[in-house]
Amino acid sequence: MDNILLGVCDEIPLLLDSPSPRVMFREFGDSSLVFELWAYVAHPFSELRxxxxxxxxxxxxxxxxxxxxxxxxxxxxxLDSEQDVLHNGLWNEHTMRRQNRSQMSQAIK
Structure with missing residues (x-):
């Protein structure tokens, strides 16, 4: 990893040779290894390029x-139906309110 990242720095003329670029292994991510590349430019306006x-x-x-x-x-x-909601344990207050409204409108008819 270090060789790739430092090799890339050698190809970019905007980067300063001193202080020299460095690669830091920061942490283990959820599905990754997190590396940080430190390199320096002569002027802040060059940073984004x-x-x-x-x-x-x-x-x-x-x-x-x-x-x-x-x-x-x-x-x-x-989920396709209310039965799927019940089966998958996803019954919640919103679902209960919807069911109650449906029952109430049927009772009024």
């Missing part, structure tokens, strides 16, 4: 090295 160049090159280098960034996957289910 440097970040853009770093990110683009890191993406390309990760792709070349077959490094995959894990993204969390979410599953969304839609």
């Amino acid at each position: 440097a970040i853009d160049q770093i990110n683009r090159l890191v993406y390309d280098e990760f792709d070349d090295a077959d490094i995959v960034i894990p993204f969390p996957r979410r599953e969304i289910s839609f």
Whole structure:
């Protein structure tokens, strides 16, 4: 990881050689290892361009090295009926109010 990130820094002329860029292993994430790249630019107005160049090159280098960034996957289910709601333990106050209104309107008819 360090070699890839530091190699990217060597390719970006906006980054200063001194202080030299550093890679820090910050933490274990939910589905990731979190690294932080410290690099310096000569002027604050160059910062956004440097970040853009770093990110683009890191993406390309990760792709070349077959490094995959894990993204969390979410599953969304839609319940078809009130029976599904009861079966899945998702009975709540809103569902009870809806049922009560339905019963009340039937009683009025």
